[in-house]
Amino acid sequence: MVLLRQEIGDVLRHARRRQGRTLREVSSVARVSLGYLSEVERGQKEASSELLASICGALEVPLSRVLHEVSQRVAAAETPVGMRVPDTVPDDLASALEGDVALSAPGLVSAA
Amino acid sequence: MVLLRQEIGDVLRHARRRQGRTLREVSSVARVSLGYLSEVERGQKEASSELLASICGALEVPLSRVLHEVSQRVAAAETPVGMRVPDTVPDDLASALEGDVALSAPGLVSAA
Numbered sequence: 001m002v003l004l005r006q007e008i009g010d011v012l013r014h015a016r017r018r019q020g021r022t023l024r025e026v027s028s029v030a031r032v033s034l035g036y037l038s039e040v041e042r043g044q045k046e047a048s049s050e051l052l053a054s055i056c057g058a059l060e061v062p063l064s065r066v067l068h069e070v071s072q073r074v075a076a077a078e079t080p081v082g083m084r085v086p087d088t089v090p091d092d093l094a095s096a097l098e099g100d101v102a103l104s105a106p107g108l109v110s111a112a
Numbered sequence: 113m114v115l116l117r118q119e120i121g122d123v124l125r126h127a128r129r130r131q132g133r134t135l136r137e138v139s140s141v142a143r144v145s146l147g148y149l150s151e152v153e154r155g156q157k158e159a160s161s162e163l164l165a166s167i168c169g170a171l172e173v174p175l176s177r178v179l180h181e182v183s184q185r186v187a188a189a190e191t192p193v194g195m196r197v198p199d200t201v202p203d204d205l206a207s208a209l210e211g212d213v214a215l216s217a218p219g220l221v222s223a224a
Contacts, residue, residue, distance in 0.1 A: 001162070001165050002165065002175060003161040003162065003165070004161040004175065004179075006161070046158060046160055046161060049115040049117040049118070049158060050113070050115065052116055053114065053115065062186075062187070062190050063114060063116065063190070064186040064187035064190055065183075067116075067179055067182055067183035067186055068187075070179055070183075071176050071177075071180040071182075072176075074174075074175050074176040074179055075174070075176035075180075078174050078175070078176055
């Protein structure tokens, strides 16, 4: 099962690291405890809506952008395994499988 | 401040009503109490990640779609009031204000 708090935590952590900022710095600006922020980033604690807004504010990332990234991550996790393109598939077949032509790709038809 | 739980609640309620289903029915399938689901829909309670997943499952709506809708609602709420088009603006000016030409629209320049 895809858990929202884990995806939110990952996105927040990535945003903080991209900015080269520490847990201590962001937690201070967001006025949350360092331990709380750390647990949220690791997906171990549900962030309340108010504190999530505060953390986004401290990161200067709109909540909507965080949620958009989270929705994309969740969508990827929701995709049935059989529909994913394995890492070992050659690039040209991978392109076909990822495109709209997936269902009519020769590779799929012959494999069916 | 935009609160995530309120937007999630709105999206879940709309999804349930579109399906013509009752709180009782969905709460039963999701295995949450009717009161809990009602509070979540009204934005009065934070849904845990597990129960949010369960509610989405009962509604047969992917969590990713709920989050995508939520991100769009939050984005709209984040838009500064001055950038929104009031209901009373004529259609032609409204179109200009909503487009990329907003900052050069005559209506805005003369009002500045």
